[in-house]
Amino acid sequence: MMDLKEFRANAHRLADWMADYLETLEQRRVSPETRPGDVRGALPATPPAEAEPFDRVMADFERVVLPGMTHWDHPNFYAYFPGDHSPASILAEMLTAAMGAQCMSWNTSPAATETEQAMMEWLRQMVGLPDTFTGVLQDTASSATLVAMLEARERATNFRFAKEGAAAPGADKLVVYGSREAHSSIDKAVRLAGLGEGRLRKLPTDERFSLRVDELAEAMRSDRNEGMIPCAVVATVGTTSSTGVDDVAAIAKLCREHGAWLHVDAAYAGSTAILPELRPHFRGWEEADSIVFNPHKWLFAQFDCSAYFVKDPGHLIATCGANPEYLKWSADDQVANFRDWGIPLGRRFRALKLWFVIRDFGVEGLRKVLREHIRLAGVVRELVEEHPDFEVLAPSPFGLVCFRYRPARMAADDPKVDELNRELLARVNASGKALLTHTTLKGKYAIRWSIGSLQVQERHVRATWELVQRSV
Amino acid sequence: MMDLKEFRANAHRLADWMADYLETLEQRRVSPETRPGDVRGALPATPPAEAEPFDRVMADFERVVLPGMTHWDHPNFYAYFPGDHSPASILAEMLTAAMGAQCMSWNTSPAATETEQAMMEWLRQMVGLPDTFTGVLQDTASSATLVAMLEARERATNFRFAKEGAAAPGADKLVVYGSREAHSSIDKAVRLAGLGEGRLRKLPTDERFSLRVDELAEAMRSDRNEGMIPCAVVATVGTTSSTGVDDVAAIAKLCREHGAWLHVDAAYAGSTAILPELRPHFRGWEEADSIVFNPHKWLFAQFDCSAYFVKDPGHLIATCGANPEYLKWSADDQVANFRDWGIPLGRRFRALKLWFVIRDFGVEGLRKVLREHIRLAGVVRELVEEHPDFEVLAPSPFGLVCFRYRPARMAADDPKVDELNRELLARVNASGKALLTHTTLKGKYAIRWSIGSLQVQERHVRATWELVQRSV
Numbered sequence: 001m002m003d004l005k006e007f008r009a010n011a012h013r014l015a016d017w018m019a020d021y022l023e024t025l026e027q028r029r030v031s032p033e034t035r036p037g038d039v040r041g042a043l044p045a046t047p048p049a050e051a052e053p054f055d056r057v058m059a060d061f062e063r064v065v066l067p068g069m070t071h072w073d074h075p076n077f078y079a080y081f082p083g084d085h086s087p088a089s090i091l092a093e094m095l096t097a098a099m100g101a102q103c104m105s106w107n108t109s110p111a112a113t114e115t116e117q118a119m120m121e122w123l124r125q126m127v128g129l130p131d132t133f134t135g136v137l138q139d140t141a142s143s144a145t146l147v148a149m150l151e152a153r154e155r156a157t158n159f160r161f162a163k164e165g166a167a168a169p170g171a172d173k174l175v176v177y178g179s180r181e182a183h184s185s186i187d188k189a190v191r192l193a194g195l196g197e198g199r200l201r202k203l204p205t206d207e208r209f210s211l212r213v214d215e216l217a218e219a220m221r222s223d224r225n226e227g228m229i230p231c232a233v234v235a236t237v238g239t240t241s242s243t244g245v246d247d248v249a250a251i252a253k254l255c256r257e258h259g260a261w262l263h264v265d266a267a268y269a270g271s272t273a274i275l276p277e278l279r280p281h282f283r284g285w286e287e288a289d290s291i292v293f294n295p296h297k298w299l300f301a302q303f304d305c306s307a308y309f310v311k312d313p314g315h316l317i318a319t320c321g322a323n324p325e326y327l328k329w330s331a332d333d334q335v336a337n338f339r340d341w342g343i344p345l346g347r348r349f350r351a352l353k354l355w356f357v358i359r360d361f362g363v364e365g366l367r368k369v370l371r372e373h374i375r376l377a378g379v380v381r382e383l384v385e386e387h388p389d390f391e392v393l394a395p396s397p398f399g400l401v402c403f404r405y406r407p408a409r410m411a412a413d414d415p416k417v418d419e420l421n422r423e424l425l426a427r428v429n430a431s432g433k434a435l436l437t438h439t440t441l442k443g444k445y446a447i448r449w450s451i452g453s454l455q456v457q458e459r460h461v462r463a464t465w466e467l468v469q470r471s472v
Numbered sequence: 473m474m475d476l477k478e479f480r481a482n483a484h485r486l487a488d489w490m491a492d493y494l495e496t497l498e499q500r501r502v503s504p505e506t507r508p509g510d511v512r513g514a515l516p517a518t519p520p521a522e523a524e525p526f527d528r529v530m531a532d533f534e535r536v537v538l539p540g541m542t543h544w545d546h547p548n549f550y551a552y553f554p555g556d557h558s559p560a561s562i563l564a565e566m567l568t569a570a571m572g573a574q575c576m577s578w579n580t581s582p583a584a585t586e587t588e589q590a591m592m593e594w595l596r597q598m599v600g601l602p603d604t605f606t607g608v609l610q611d612t613a614s615s616a617t618l619v620a621m622l623e624a625r626e627r628a629t630n631f632r633f634a635k636e637g638a639a640a641p642g643a644d645k646l647v648v649y650g651s652r653e654a655h656s657s658i659d660k661a662v663r664l665a666g667l668g669e670g671r672l673r674k675l676p677t678d679e680r681f682s683l684r685v686d687e688l689a690e691a692m693r694s695d696r697n698e699g700m701i702p703c704a705v706v707a708t709v710g711t712t713s714s715t716g717v718d719d720v721a722a723i724a725k726l727c728r729e730h731g732a733w734l735h736v737d738a739a740y741a742g743s744t745a746i747l748p749e750l751r752p753h754f755r756g757w758e759e760a761d762s763i764v765f766n767p768h769k770w771l772f773a774q775f776d777c778s779a780y781f782v783k784d785p786g787h788l789i790a791t792c793g794a795n796p797e798y799l800k801w802s803a804d805d806q807v808a809n810f811r812d813w814g815i816p817l818g819r820r821f822r823a824l825k826l827w828f829v830i831r832d833f834g835v836e837g838l839r840k841v842l843r844e845h846i847r848l849a850g851v852v853r854e855l856v857e858e859h860p861d862f863e864v865l866a867p868s869p870f871g872l873v874c875f876r877y878r879p880a881r882m883a884a885d886d887p888k889v890d891e892l893n894r895e896l897l898a899r900v901n902a903s904g905k906a907l908l909t910h911t912t913l914k915g916k917y918a919i920r921w922s923i924g925s926l927q928v929q930e931r932h933v934r935a936t937w938e939l940v941q942r943s944v
Contacts, residue, residue, distance in 0.1 A: 001833050001841075007559035008491035014563055015487045018570035019480035032582060036806040039586035043827075047594040051834040054560070057827075061567065065824070068583025072573050080580070080798070083818070085572035087479035088526070091486055095533065097565035098490035100557035100774045101544050108552070110504055111540025114511035122519040139611060140816035150664055165668025166633075166643035174637070184796040185817055192622055192792070192815065194666025196637025240798055296818070302572045303818055320664070324656040326552070326712055326911040326920070330898070334508040343664065343815065344612035345657055346555070346768075346775055352537070355515075355529075361473050362523040369473075426802070439798040448798070 002054055010054050018090065025074050025455060029432030034068040075455040076434040076464055081240070081268045081400070082452025085302030088360030092353035093302065103347045105327060106335035113336055116351035123295070123307055123354070126363055127273035130286050133309040136316075136341040137350045141267035142185035144292035144308040145234070147342055149176065149189040151290065151310070151319045152232035152261030159318065166194070174231035175223050177201045179211035179246060181239040183265060195231065208395050209244025209441070211235065213251060220258050232261040235288075237281055238269025241439040242394035242402050242446070245269075249284025256287070264291040269398050270307070271298040272374075275367055281397060298373075298399070298452055299366065301353045308342070316341055373399045373451045376461050380449050383465045389472070393441050399451040402441060405472050418445035420472070427471040434464045474526055482526050490562065497546050497927060501904030506540040547927040548906040548936055553712070553740045553872070554924025557774030560832030564825035565774065575819045577799060578807035585808055588823035595767070595779055595826070598835055599745035602758050605781040608788075608813040609822045613739035614657040616764040616780040617706070619814055621648065621661040623762065623782070623791045624704035624733030631790065638666070646703035647695050649673045651683035651718060653711040655737060667703070680867050681716025681913070683707065685723060692730050704733040707760075709753055710741025713911040714866035714874050714918070717741075721756025728759070736763040741870050742779070743770040744846075747839055753869060770845075770871070770924055771838065773825045780814070788813055845871045845923045848933050852921050855937045861944070865913050871923040874913060877944050890917035892944070899943040906936045 002010065042064045072083045103112035120135030138144040153161050153174060160168035174195050178186050180202045190200045201223075203215045220230045233255050235246040248264060255262040264285045270293020272278045285291055290310045296303040310316050313336075321340035323332075339345050361369070377399045384390045384403045394402040404421045406412065422438070425447050429435055437448050451461070474482065514536045544555045575584035592607030610616040625633050625646060632640035646667050650658050652674045662672040673695075675687045692702045705727050707718040720736060727734040736757045742765020744750045757763055762782045768775040782788050785808075793812035795804075811817050833841070849871045856862045856875045866874040876893045878884065893910070897919050901907055909920050923933070 001837055002559050004491060004495050004559065007494065007563070008487065010559070010563055011487035011490055011566070012484055014566045014570075015480065015483035018483055018566060019476060021570050022479065023476050031579070034582040036578070036582075036803055037586070039583045040590050043587065043590040045590075045593070047598055047830050048834050049836050051837050052831045054563075054832065057560075057831045061824075065583040065587060068581075068586070069571060069573055070579070070581045071571070072580075080574075083572065083574035085569070087474050087476065087482070088529075090569045090572070091479070091482055091526075093569035094483070094486045094490060094566055097557070097562045097569070097774065098486075098493050099541060099543070100555065100562070101541055102552075102555035102775050106508070107503070107542070108544075109540075109542045110506040110508075111511045111537045114509070114540070115515065115537060118512050118515040118517075121517070126519055140818045142817040143815055146815060153666070161638075161666055161668070162663040163669050165646070165666055165671055166638035166640070167668065168638070171638035171666075184794040184799070188792070188794045188815075191634040192665075194625070194633055194637055194643075196633070196639065197635050199637050240796075302569065303574050304816075304820060320660070322656040322660045324712075326909060327656070328910075331508055343615055343618060344776075345614040346612045348776060352533075358519050359524045359529045360526065362520050364521050365473055365523045437798060 001051060006054065025071055028071055028074065030074045030076050030435040031070045031429060031432065032068050033432070039064060039068045070435065073453050073455060075453050075457065075460045077453050078449045078451065078464070079435040079437040081297050081450055083296060083303050084298060084300045084452060084454060086300035086357055086454055088356040089300055089302045089353040092356040096349045096352050099349065101349050103349050104339040104345050105329065105337045107329040107331065109349065112349040112351065113338060115355055116338065117336060119351045119354040120307065122358060124309065127270060128279055129309060132311055134313045135307055135309045136338055138306045138308045138342050139304040140306050141265065141292045141294055142188065143343055144306055145185050145263065145265060146189040146192055147308065147320060148263040148290040149193040149195065149232060151315060152263070153193055153195060154319045155261055155315065156229055156231040170229055173227060173229045175199050175201060175228045176232045176234070177203060177216055177219060177230070178234040179203055179205045179236065181205050181209050181241055181244050182234055182236050183240050183267070186234050205244060209239060209242045211246040211251065213247055216251065217254055220254055224258060230258040230260040232263060234263045234265055237264060237266040237285065238398055242441055243269060243396065243398045243400045245281045245397060248282065249287070252284045252287035262288045264288040266291060266293040268294065268297050271295060272370055272398055274363065275370060295354060298370065299357070300361065300454065301357045305350050305353065369454065376451045376456065376458060377401055379458060379461055380451070380465070393444060393446045401449045402439065402446040403449065404444065404446055421445045421447055424471050428468055431467060433467055473523060478526065497543055500543055500546065502546045502548050502907040503542045503901060503904065504540050505904070511536060511540045542907065545925050545927060547925050547929065547932040549925050550921045550923065550936065551907045551909040553769050553922055555768060555775050556770060556772045556924060556926060558772035558829055558926055560828040561772055561774045561825045564828035568821045568824050571821065573821050575821050576811040576817050577801065577809045579801040579803065581821065584821040584823065585810060587827055588810065589808060591823045591826040592779065594830060596781065599742060600751055601781060604783055606785045607779055607781045608810055610778045610780045610814050611776040612778050613737065613764045613766055614660065615815055616778055617657050617735065617737060618661040618664055619780065619792060620735040620762040621665040621667065621704060623787055624735070625665055625667060626791050627733055627787065628701055628703040642701055645699065645701045647671050647673060647700045648704045648706070649675060649688055649691060649702070650706035651675055651677045651708065653677050653681050653713055653716050654706055654708050655712050655739070658706050677716060681711055681714045683718040683723065685719055688723065689726055692726055696730060702730040702732040704735060706735045706737055709736060709738040709757065710870055714913055715741060715868065715870045715872045717753045717869060720754065721759070724756045724759035734760045736760040738763060738765040740766065740769050743767065744842055744870055746835065747842060767826060770842065771829070772833065772926060773829045777822050777825065841926065848923045848928065848930060849873055851930060851933055852937070865916060865918045873921045874911065874918040875921065876916065876918055893917045893919055896943050900940055903939060905939055
């Protein structure tokens with residue numbers, strides 16, 4: 001094992017490696033040419049019995065691992081949604097790693113708990129939520145959404161589902177609603193929470209990919225008439241396929257009427273609520289019971305860092321809490337023990353990177369970067385719209401543009417268009433010069449161009465557009 | 473926002489900070505003197521509008537955060553179970569942070585997925601599990617145990633619980649078993665999975681804090697006779713309170729008889745299965761359906777890094793998988809997409825630190841450290857046993873000794889003994905020179921002395937023993 005003197009030298013070596021990596025990102029392929037099995041095949045099948053020098057480990061890292069990585073902060077990473085980091089976030093992670101603190105309870109690291117409280121308060125103010133909300137960090141929006149569904153389940157059954165399971169009165173009557181564009185994590189959460197996939201109503205969307213509120217009203221009424229219990233509605237601000245925006249205010253009204261839990265999934269778009277000009281998209285989210293958005297997506301505090309806000313922390317704790325003797329502490333009644341605010345017991349010190357990032361950018365600095373990304377998405381949109389052989393397939397209120405190639409000679413419903421676009425995307429990505437992903441929108445294959453890297457500039461976008469045109 | 477030139481300089485500064493931190497750990501208090509609210513009160517109530525220089529951020533970190541941290545790798549950290557890190561692990565986390573990759577699917581970072589596959593294979597061999605097991609990393613044992621309970625639920629109901637919820641046939645008949653010493657995460661998992669707390673049978677243990685197999689046999693038989701369905705048994709190797717060891721082989725036999733899922737919770741002790749001389753404690757775990765142990769506890773790959781092994785990955789994927797259009801990739805049928813092997817969608821590159829740690833120590837090096845920790849636990853045990861006013865309260869097969877102060881003049885059942893120990897522990901911890909925690913064992917207040925820091929030496933243990941004696 002290396003000693004601390006060697007550690008110091010290696011840490012300096014990696015400090016340079018990190019800076020070099022960020023400085024040279026643009027020169028790399030965005031995604032690797034790796035074929036399935038390449039990396040595993042290059043790693044020994046058995047662990048080494050004896051210690052190996054760090055030089056050899058690092059050389060193998062550069063030879064085997066690095067060429068097999070997708071570079072999420074490459075300026076031409078336009079895939080999925082951004083998974084951002086930033087210099088300040090990386091520095092915070094260095095400190096987090098060095099301290100190695102396990103932050104499950106207040107007393108296992110008081111400063112971690114209280115920094116998290118302070119950062120959730122900062123975030124709450126930044127996105128303009130009222131002080132009726134209290135926040136906690138989760139690893140991912142998927143986990144937060146599962147927690148929300150569990151909270152909804154327990155509110156609807158007065159904690160009898162948790163106590164009695166399927167035998168609880170009403171347990172077999174609970175229904176959850178969301179749009180067909182809602183994220184797959186909703187389906188997964190409903191399944192894992194034991195509500196039953198068949199009890200998730202995925203309702204149609206309008207031409208802007210927003211949940212049709214009339215359909216929701218009708219579904220809730222009809223379920224209610226049949227003796228079912230509308231348990232929860234998931235409203236999405238910024239759906240994954242196309243960043244559609246549900247009418248949260250109208251949905252909130254229906255939730256109040258039926259006593260259903262309102263969970264707002266703003267995993268991607270939530271960060272943009274720091275921009276006053278985009279706040280209208282979030283109208284009504286202050287009526288929610290729970291809200292999730294991911295600073296790790298578009299607020300430069302790297303994965304994992306998902307912000308979960310609730311109106312009633314007591315209900316959250318009653319749903320997720322546990323208090324065995326070996327975790328008790330004398331000051332438990334005066335502090336927050338975040339182990340009781342989610343699924344895992346152990347917790348990393350995630351708030352540190354938020355603190356570093358918000359101070360390194362300043363709120364105005366964060367706004368500036370987000371506005372530039374949104375401006376660049378506007379550039380993409382214009383380029384696509386101006387070209388006779390390409391078309392935009394959805395509104396683009398944030399940083400994502402969904403489009404496809406459709407030569408003027410081909411009809412909108414020609415099934416060959418999908419195939420052309422599948423091939424186009426494969427060629428663009430195979431070049432290693434950009435990475436985009438796809439979805440289907442109203443049955444049409446759509447290419448998703450998502451802007452979010454801290455390093456992206458207009459020249460990258462324009463060069464990628466040239467690449468796309470060349471690749472048809 | 474700092475530019476990359478500033479980032480490089482700051483990264484070097486933090487490289488020194490990290491090395492200084494590790495070198496001076498021993499000079500710090502183990503746990504802080506922080507009172508509830510101290511840290512939060514020292515942080516501004518609102519976020520800064522403008523960017524702040526990193527010097528100021530770092531100064532605040534050292535002034536506000538650092539004095540409020542518990543130092544988990546302090547040589548005199550004897551609390552809970554270890555939450556270890558090591559130089560190689562920290563270096564790996566630096567690279568992970570710099571790349572910021574999101575490793576949900578094979579194609580979002582092929583090398584991350586395949587390194588994880590290779591490391592789970594190394595771990596499997598290291599702990600002596602047969603190749604009928606396949607592993608995946610989870611964040612915590614709590615999450616892994618929840619996944620295990622969900623897998624059990626779905627096997628028992630042929631996936632109808634997931635599909636139909638509480639209305640599924642048999643959904644209200646499922647029973648889960650574990651000992652009274654089983655971890656609180658079992659209770660939590662049973663509750664969250666919708667099985668119902670009332671359906672968890674926490675059975676008595678023997679004088680060694682092992683699940684009484686006769687009681688389990690009787691409970692399963694009796695439930696079966698009453699039309700209930702024995703769904704899962706959680707066997708623990710190394711319970712949290714006292715590191716009790718259940719007879720996994722005998723429990724496995726009962727599970728086979730009743731078709732129940734066998735989950736082995738070896739969160740803490742699992743790492744010791746790399747020691748051939750401790751393998752007898754794990755006899756029968758190869759019969760399990762699922763096993764969890766935490767390299768982040770006692771294998772120097774820092775939190776979060778929890779190893780979950782299953783016999784049937786197909787069943788795991790059927791329980792936790794989701795495959796929406798926007799995540800599909802051309803090579804999906806040839807690769808592992810670990811997003812489908814647990815609860816969260818997004819995933820950090822956790823395998824890198826395992827790779828670095830195993831190579832930096834070598835398997836023999838890891839064995840050496842674990843053996844030294846276990847030897848030191850033996851020293852503690854001897855010191856306690858030799859003292860007329862102290863007594864050991866449980867066997868100590870691994871690195872934990874449970875003991876209490878009981879002056880020779882006081883009877884074993886004198887209720888004042890608990891109070892004396894509560895005060896003793898408070899004095900020891902308030903000194904800042906060591907940190908221990910407590911539990912209750914068979915109704916008695918017990919102090920837990922858990923050995924696990926990479927920096928702990930016999931002199932630390934002996935000095936802490938002096939401190940304990942002085943603090944009565």
